[in-house]
Amino acid sequence: MKILVCITHVPDTTSRISFTDGNTKFDKSGVQFIIGPYDDYALARAVELKEQSGGSITVLNVGEAETEPTIRKALAIGADDAIRINAFPEDALFVAKQIASVAEGAEYDLILMGRESIDFNGGQVHSMVGELLGLPSVSPVMTLDIEGNTAKISREIEGGKEHIALSLPFIAGCQEPIAEWKIPNMRGIMSARTKPLEVREPTSDVSKTQVSDFELPPAKGDVKLIDPENIGELVNLLKNEAKVI
Amino acid sequence: MTALAFVETDEGFVRKSSLEAVSYAKETAGDVAAIVFGEAKDVELIGKAGASKVLHVTDERLAQPNIMAYSSVIAEAMNQEQATLLVLAKSSLGDPVSARVSIKVDAALVSNVSGLPSGDTVKRSIYTGKAFANTVLKAEKKIISIKKNAVIVKENGESPEIVEFSPAIADSDFTVKILKVEKQEGNVLLPEADVVVSGGRGLKGPENWGMIEDLAKVLGAATGCIKPVSDMDWRPHHEHVGQTGIKVSPSLYIAIGISGAIQHLAGINSSKYILAINKDPEAPLFKAADFGVVGDAFNVVPKLTDALKKVQN
Numbered sequence: 001m002k003i004l005v006c007i008t009h010v011p012d013t014t015s016r017i018s019f020t021d022g023n024t025k026f027d028k029s030g031v032q033f034i035i036g037p038y039d040d041y042a043l044a045r046a047v048e049l050k051e052q053s054g055g056s057i058t059v060l061n062v063g064e065a066e067t068e069p070t071i072r073k074a075l076a077i078g079a080d081d082a083i084r085i086n087a088f089p090e091d092a093l094f095v096a097k098q099i100a101s102v103a104e105g106a107e108y109d110l111i112l113m114g115r116e117s118i119d120f121n122g123g124q125v126h127s128m129v130g131e132l133l134g135l136p137s138v139s140p141v142m143t144l145d146i147e148g149n150t151a152k153i154s155r156e157i158e159g160g161k162e163h164i165a166l167s168l169p170f171i172a173g174c175q176e177p178i179a180e181w182k183i184p185n186m187r188g189i190m191s192a193r194t195k196p197l198e199v200r201e202p203t204s205d206v207s208k209t210q211v212s213d214f215e216l217p218p219a220k221g222d223v224k225l226i227d228p229e230n231i232g233e234l235v236n237l238l239k240n241e242a243k244v245i
Numbered sequence: 246m247t248a249l250a251f252v253e254t255d256e257g258f259v260r261k262s263s264l265e266a267v268s269y270a271k272e273t274a275g276d277v278a279a280i281v282f283g284e285a286k287d288v289e290l291i292g293k294a295g296a297s298k299v300l301h302v303t304d305e306r307l308a309q310p311n312i313m314a315y316s317s318v319i320a321e322a323m324n325q326e327q328a329t330l331l332v333l334a335k336s337s338l339g340d341p342v343s344a345r346v347s348i349k350v351d352a353a354l355v356s357n358v359s360g361l362p363s364g365d366t367v368k369r370s371i372y373t374g375k376a377f378a379n380t381v382l383k384a385e386k387k388i389i390s391i392k393k394n395a396v397i398v399k400e401n402g403e404s405p406e407i408v409e410f411s412p413a414i415a416d417s418d419f420t421v422k423i424l425k426v427e428k429q430e431g432n433v434l435l436p437e438a439d440v441v442v443s444g445g446r447g448l449k450g451p452e453n454w455g456m457i458e459d460l461a462k463v464l465g466a467a468t469g470c471i472k473p474v475s476d477m478d479w480r481p482h483h484e485h486v487g488q489t490g491i492k493v494s495p496s497l498y499i500a501i502g503i504s505g506a507i508q509h510l511a512g513i514n515s516s517k518y519i520l521a522i523n524k525d526p527e528a529p530l531f532k533a534a535d536f537g538v539v540g541d542a543f544n545v546v547p548k549l550t551d552a553l554k555k556v557q558n
């Protein structure tokens with residue numbers, strides 16, 4: 001099976017977010033970058049599927065040179081080779097067009113992504129790629145099992161789960177508990193250094209959205225503490241001050 | 246300008262988040278058509294929220310949500326109505342549909358939008374609620390996917406005109422088969438809820454969730470939890486709130502026995518009000534909360550439930 005895994009290079013989940021240049025640029029200083037947590041699930045499932053039935057895993061990232069350590073980590077976890085599209089990921093459409101052009105004609109049996117990136121949280125790229133390629137896309141995927149040419153999937157929906165069957169090829173946006181995150185071992189780290197990482201220039205420069213500036217949420221005021229022996233006051237605050245009950 | 250609003254239903258009843266989408270479209274565009282699939286028992290609410298017309302899709306094959314076919318139908322509806330704006334609520338169906346329609350009609354798409362636009366610019370939440378990006382939609386056609394509470398539902402609209410809508414749908418849109426849907430009925434859905442009651446590891450075990458459910462019941466609230474709690478199977482996965490779970494933006498979020506790890510806060514920081522109940526006064530959640538009770542949850546929560554019952558009677 002030939003699998004493409006699309007990964008993001010994003011700030012660690014504990015990062016404090018701030019901006020520079022008059023709130024127009026993300027402040028990278030002191031921030032540690034990781035493979036997107038959901039993309040990590042996609043990669044982990046790809047590695048398991050390859051262990052089961054053979055094949056190859058290509059990882060793909062749309063990003064500038066700074067993302068290469070993150071791509072190498074994906075190679076250390078178990079991808080065979082990598083492609084980096086050398087461009088700043090302007091928006092979801094821009095990224096989707098790059099991914100679609102890599103996939104076109106390459107005949108991947110499966111394209112795995114994360115349910116969403118944790119920087120822009122769009123949850124859009126997989127469905128856009130699906131539409132561009134005329135393929136189904138399913139997200140968020142909690143379990144994915146493949147037998148021959150057919151896949152069985154469970155997808156999280158509000159308040160429950162949907163069980164789905166479809167034929168390969170398709171795109172899936174993954175989340176837990178699809179697989180356990182894989183930690184690279186020494187052999188993986190060594191071999192990752194020499195695995196092929198091809199850099200391609202973007203094929204299209206279409207984007208339809210543009211960030212004018214960033215904002216941080218307003219600082220919270222101090223918490224109003226209520227004595228546990230005076231719950232009546234709490235009810236009063238919720239009802240008459242906050243007006244939420 | 247005409248806008249189209251995509252309205253979702255649950256068991257035949259219109260979702261509140263979809264009514265927010267209708268009102269959002271009304272405030273932005275002036276003239277709103279809504280599109281709804283299958284049974285809609287309370288279609289007059291869509292009119293009240295601001296739609297003058299409801300496109301009702303009755304095709305049997307679409308009784309179950311089908312992402313590809315819904316996208317084709319909605320794109321077709323935008324064309325028919327000459328709508329330059331599509332508004333919908335973020336959901337497990339709205340997300341993929343909005344992305345597919347954006348490609349079909351060549352529209353600019355922005356999701357997680359938290360307020361009305363100013364010109365062509367909307368404010369959307371990014372970094373899981375830790376920041377906002379003011380984002381310009383650079384195309385003539387626009388799609389806006391809103392978060393809960395992005396707008397207040399107006400209820401001053403008229404009875405809508407209801408029109409059957411049944412465009413031809415290609416067979417290739419029916420290749421994904423839904424085999425079964427597992428859903429607990431009767432529960433308030435987490436992303437829809439105005440009030441959310443969440444429990445953390447401080448509750449010690451799944452057997453203690455009764456008091457969380459009792460409190461949720463008096464408030465008409467949904468129940469949520471932190472990630473380790475769903476990892477340990479104390480609660481179902483779809484209740485897990487945070488960076489890697491559901492992001493909520495209710496009017497009131499009640500966090501019980503939750504310390505306030507940054508990954509949890511990321512999922513709740515766009516709540517209007519946060520109430521923390523924790524026995525540790527140093528718990529980081531108190532820094533993010535508006536109201537706090539320092540105390541033992543096993544004592545405070547039943548007392549709060551009783552007090553609420555009293556004011557409601």
Ligand SMILES: Cc1cc2nc3c(=O)[nH]c(=O)nc-3n(C[C@H](O)[C@H](O)[C@H](O)COP(=O)(O)OP(=O)(O)OC[C@H]3O[C@@H](n4cnc5c(N)ncnc54)[C@H](O)[C@@H]3O)c2cc1C
Pocket residue numbers: 013037444445446447448470471472473485486487488489490501502503504505506507508509512522523524525528540541542543
């Ligand atoms: C990559 C990554 C992603 C993550 N994503 C998420 C996510 O999406 N959502 C999420 O929630 N977590 C997430 N986590 C986990 C997160 O870091 C914390 O581990 C988790 O939120 C802690 O849960 P807690 O506050 O319930 O537990 P604890 O930190 O153990 O806190 C329990 C609290 O309960 C209080 N308490 C104990 N007994 C009582 C009592 N009787 N009455 C009142 N209070 C009591 C204690 O004072 C304490 O503050 C993630 C972690 C990682 C590494």
Ligand SMILES: Nc1ncnc2c1ncn2[C@@H]1O[C@H](COP(=O)(O)O)[C@@H](O)[C@H]1O
Pocket residue numbers: 006007008036038039060061062063089092095112113114115116117118120121122123124125126
């Ligand atoms: N710059 C990128 N490079 C490669 N894949 C990406 C990129 N951005 C998003 N993706 C993939 O698309 C998924 C959904 O992203 P998003 O739509 O931004 O939430 C991510 O989890 C990744 O798998």
